[in-house]
Amino acid sequence: MSSVLALLILFVAIFAPQIAPYDPSIGNYRTMLQPPSHAHLFGTDELGRDILSRVVYGTRITITIGITALLVGLTIGVTIGLLTGYFGGVVDLVGMRFIDILLSFPGILLAILISSTFGGGLLPVIIAIGLYSVPTFARITRGSVLVTREKGFVEAARAIGASTPRILVRHVLSNIQGPIVVYATLRMASAVLTTAFLSFLGVGVAPPAPEWGLMVNTARDFMRDAPHVILFPGMAIFITVLVFNLLGDGLRDLFDVQQQ
Amino acid sequence: MWGYIVRRLLTGVLVLFGVVTIVFFSLQLAPGDPISMLIPAESGSGTSGEVVAALRAKYGLDKPVFIQYLVYLKNLVRLDLGQSISTDRPVAEALLSRYPATLELTICGLLVAVLIALPVGIISAVRQNSVLDNISRVLALATTSIPSFWLGLLLMLLFSLQLRWLPASGRVGSLWSWDGLKHIIMPAVTLGAMATGILMRLVRSAMLEVLRADYLNTARAKGLRERTVVYRHALRNALIPVITVLGLQVGTLLGGTVVIETVFAWPGIGRYVIWGIMGKDFPVVQGGVLALTLGFVIVNILVDIIYCAVDPRVSYS
Numbered sequence: 001m002s003s004v005l006a007l008l009i010l011f012v013a014i015f016a017p018q019i020a021p022y023d024p025s026i027g028n029y030r031t032m033l034q035p036p037s038h039a040h041l042f043g044t045d046e047l048g049r050d051i052l053s054r055v056v057y058g059t060r061i062t063i064t065i066g067i068t069a070l071l072v073g074l075t076i077g078v079t080i081g082l083l084t085g086y087f088g089g090v091v092d093l094v095g096m097r098f099i100d101i102l103l104s105f106p107g108i109l110l111a112i113l114i115s116s117t118f119g120g121g122l123l124p125v126i127i128a129i130g131l132y133s134v135p136t137f138a139r140i141t142r143g144s145v146l147v148t149r150e151k152g153f154v155e156a157a158r159a160i161g162a163s164t165p166r167i168l169v170r171h172v173l174s175n176i177q178g179p180i181v182v183y184a185t186l187r188m189a190s191a192v193l194t195t196a197f198l199s200f201l202g203v204g205v206a207p208p209a210p211e212w213g214l215m216v217n218t219a220r221d222f223m224r225d226a227p228h229v230i231l232f233p234g235m236a237i238f239i240t241v242l243v244f245n246l247l248g249d250g251l252r253d254l255f256d257v258q259q260q
Numbered sequence: 261m262w263g264y265i266v267r268r269l270l271t272g273v274l275v276l277f278g279v280v281t282i283v284f285f286s287l288q289l290a291p292g293d294p295i296s297m298l299i300p301a302e303s304g305s306g307t308s309g310e311v312v313a314a315l316r317a318k319y320g321l322d323k324p325v326f327i328q329y330l331v332y333l334k335n336l337v338r339l340d341l342g343q344s345i346s347t348d349r350p351v352a353e354a355l356l357s358r359y360p361a362t363l364e365l366t367i368c369g370l371l372v373a374v375l376i377a378l379p380v381g382i383i384s385a386v387r388q389n390s391v392l393d394n395i396s397r398v399l400a401l402a403t404t405s406i407p408s409f410w411l412g413l414l415l416m417l418l419f420s421l422q423l424r425w426l427p428a429s430g431r432v433g434s435l436w437s438w439d440g441l442k443h444i445i446m447p448a449v450t451l452g453a454m455a456t457g458i459l460m461r462l463v464r465s466a467m468l469e470v471l472r473a474d475y476l477n478t479a480r481a482k483g484l485r486e487r488t489v490v491y492r493h494a495l496r497n498a499l500i501p502v503i504t505v506l507g508l509q510v511g512t513l514l515g516g517t518v519v520i521e522t523v524f525a526w527p528g529i530g531r532y533v534i535w536g537i538m539g540k541d542f543p544v545v546q547g548g549v550l551a552l553t554l555g556f557v558i559v560n561i562l563v564d565i566i567y568c569a570v571d572p573r574v575s576y577s
Contacts, residue, residue, distance in 0.1 A: 101278035106556040107515015109533075109549060116537040116545075117286045193407055197519055200409050201534055213407070220413055224421050234410035242405040249401075 002246035009240055012056055013063040020053035024210045033226040043228040045219055051229065054210035055236045061211050062240065065126055066191040070184055072130025077137025078180065082168050084138070085145025096142070102135040111194050116203040125204045129191050140183050144176035151175075178255040186248035189241045196237045212237045261568075268564055272557045279553045280546070284332060287542050288325050294345045294540045295321065319345055319543075332546070341550070342543035344536075351547035355529060359551065361431055362517050362528035365451060366555075368435075368444055369513050369520075372452025373459055374506070381463025385471060386490060396460060404457035408516060412450040412523040419446060429525035447524040454516045455509040462505050466498035473497075500570055507563030511556045518552075 012019060022040075027047035034044045042051035084095035102110060111132040118124030148154060149172060157171050196213030198204030205211040207218060212233040219229035295315050316322045319342075320331055335342060341351040384396040420428035426442055433440040470476070471494055479489045518530035525531070529548050536544030 097274075097278070101275055101282065104275045104279060104511075104553055104557055104560075105515075105549075106511040106552050107513070107518070109515045109518065109552060112518060112533075112537070113283065113286060113545075113549060117290045119291045189405065193405075196407050197409065200407075201519065201522060203534075203537060213409070216407075216410055216413065223413060223417055227417055230410065230413050230417075234407060234413070237407045237410065238405055241407070242401065245401060245405050 002243055002250055005243040006247050009059060009243060010063065013059040016057050016060045020050075020056040022050035022053040024049060024054040024057040025208060033222055033229065035226065036228055042232040043226065045215070045229050046222050046226075051215075051232050054215060055212070055232055057210045058212045058215065058233065058236060059240070061122075061205060061209060062192050062195055062237075065122065065129065065195045065205075066188050069126045069129035069191050069195075070133065070188055072126060073133025073137055073187065074180070074184060076130070077134040078141045078173070080134065080138040081141025081143075082145055082173065085142035086149055086164075086168060086172065092142075095138070099135045099138050102131075103139075108132070108194055108197055111198060112201065112203055115198050120203055120206055122205060122209075125195060125198055128198065129194050132194065133187050133191070136187070137180070137183065140179055141176065144179055145172055148172050148175050182248055182252045182255055185244060185251055189244035189248065192237060192240050192244065264568070265561075265565060268561045272561050275557055276550070276554060280333070280336065280550060281329075283546050283549050284329055285325075287545060290540065292540050293321070294319070294542055319343070341547040344544050345541045346539045346544070351543045354532065354544070355547055355551050358527060358529045358532055361526060362514075362521070362530060362552075363555075364435055365444065365447055365517055365520065365526060365528060366510065366513050368448035369451030369516070370455065370506075370510065372448050373455040373509065373513075376452070376456050377459035377463055381460045382467055382490065382495065384460070384464045385467030388468065393464075396464070400457040400460040400464075402457070403453045403460075406453065408450050408454050409519050409523050411453055412446065412520060415446045415450060416523075429523075431527055447520050447526050450523070451513055451516050451520045454512055459502065459505065459509065462502055463498065466501050467494060470494045470498045500567070503563060503567055503570060507560050510559040514552050514556050 027049045028044075029048055031040070031044045031048040033046055034040055034048075036043045040050050040052065042055060045051055045054070080095050080099065084092040105113070111128045114131055115124050115128035118127060153175075154167060154171050157167050162171075195204060195211070196216075199211045199213035200217045202217070205214055207214060215233035216230050216237075219226075219233070223230045295312055313322070320328055323331070332342070339352060341355070343349065344351055344354065347354075380396045380399070384393045387393055416428050419426045426446055430443060431440070432443050435441060435444060471490075473494075476489055476493055479493050480486075484493075517526075517528055518533055520526065521528045521531040522534055529551050533545060533548035533552070535541075536548055
């Protein structure tokens with residue numbers, strides 16, 4: 001079920017221009033802060049823009065940031081985890097102390113710091129969320145590598161003279177995919193949340209982009225008279241995070257059963 | 261034990277040194293100059309280049325970055341975090357005046373999380389696969405997935421703007437006064453929700469694991485009441501992994517204060533950091549991030565020590 005919903009979210013992101021009934025950036029002062037109606041299913045915002053269209057286009061921004069940031073975090077984190085776990089010694093000591101320092105930043109503070117350092121916008125948010133995921137990807141990979149590197153098939157590959165990169169990619173990485181895939185799915189949920197957090201705080205995607213967290217932030221001054229302005233973008237974040245959390249949980253159960 | 265504590269403290273100092281270094285150099289990469297934020301070029305104020313140069317010299321921004329770093333470290337040892345570029349007040353002083361607000365909010369948030377997660381997690385495990393268990397699992401998933409700033413705004417909409425039961429924002433008076441308590445309820449519940457789901461799931465799974473253990477059958481066979489078996493024998497053992505995660509969740513909550521303090525205009529360090537970021541006030545950001553990280557590092561050291569004290573199988577070596 002969760003995988004169907006995740007595919008549906010992807011579908012909305014890809015076909016946003018076909019699905020959205022209006023242009024998300026064009027406002028109309030005559031239709032400002034209108035409640036949900038037949039013409040505007042989610043109502044309109046403080047500039048008279050159709051909230052449904054903005055939520056639909058927002059899916060595209062969120063999914064783009066989520067997937068790209070995930071790839072950044074995955075590539076750097078898994079590489080660090082593979083190298084530190086496989087080689088051990090000084091590489092492990094230096095690499096893991098660096099990861100420990102990154103992990104000692106409380107909550108999303110590291111992402112806020114990185115995003116504000118690079119000046120906000122789409123690319124800084126991607127870098128911020130990507131780097132924010134690095135420590136945990138590195139830890140999970142390292143833990144799995146420590147177990148796998150002692151296995152017989154890795155020893156056998158070493159004995160027949162396979163090169164280190166080949167052992168790492170073909171034998172070690174291919175055998176630790178399970179936990180990484182599960183974590184990546186759960187991390188997607190976290191990436192969606194972090195994107196919204198950063199934009200809400202004003203250090204993420206810049207206005208007038210229809211990003212969900214930004215929409216909630218700019219609309220909160222009007223929520224007393226028009227509660228729908230914060231309701232629908234927030235609901236979009238909540239549902240997307242929920243779907244990826246459910247998918248991650250489902251995949252974890254699946255891999256657990258396979259391992260047993 | 262003392263040797264272990266000293267070692268953990270030394271590791272904590274090293275981690276803080278790493279944090280200071282990362283924060284310092286990453287802020288140097290930030291585009292824009294704090295002085296230009298203070299005196300915008302287009303302001304037409306006629307500020308001469310000499311005044312800008314004097315201000316840059318005053319805050320040490322005219323020196324090479326590495327020298328600025330060494331000066332910052334030297335001052336840090338004397339607990340001098342520099343002056344805020346925007347207000348010209350010592351950052352340490354501003355942080356000290358804001359620390360109680362953040363600490364109060366974090367502790368209350370943690371209390372909310374524990375008070376919900378512990379009983380619900382226990383009941384969920386004891387009555388596995390019951391309706392209550394299913395409801396609690398949905399609740400855990402929902403609290404993990406809900407964006408806290410949105411939850412905060414929804415609570416504000418309902419309890420402040422519609423029902424007018426609670427104040428929408430700010431911190432007034434002591435926590436022990438009725439007014440102070442009313443002001444912290446919504447921020448604490450919103451912050452606590454960030455940790456509730458994870459704790460609830462952990463308490464449930466830890467309890468399920470313990471409830472299957474042989475020693476609990478022995479306890480039941482001795483004729484002990486189920487209540488005693490669950491609370492005295494099972495819960496005490498299930499709490500061991502929960503303590504570690506509780507420590508990590510303090511990190512989530514400390515980071516979360518940045519968001520919650522912004523939503524509820526709570527005058528703590530989190531809001532101060534965001535204010536510093538917006539104004540490119542480097543000393544404020546450095547000091548604020550360091551203060552929040554210091555709190556997290558201290559909690560983790562305490563958790564490690566408590567962990568060893570609670571579980572005799574874990575040694576201090």
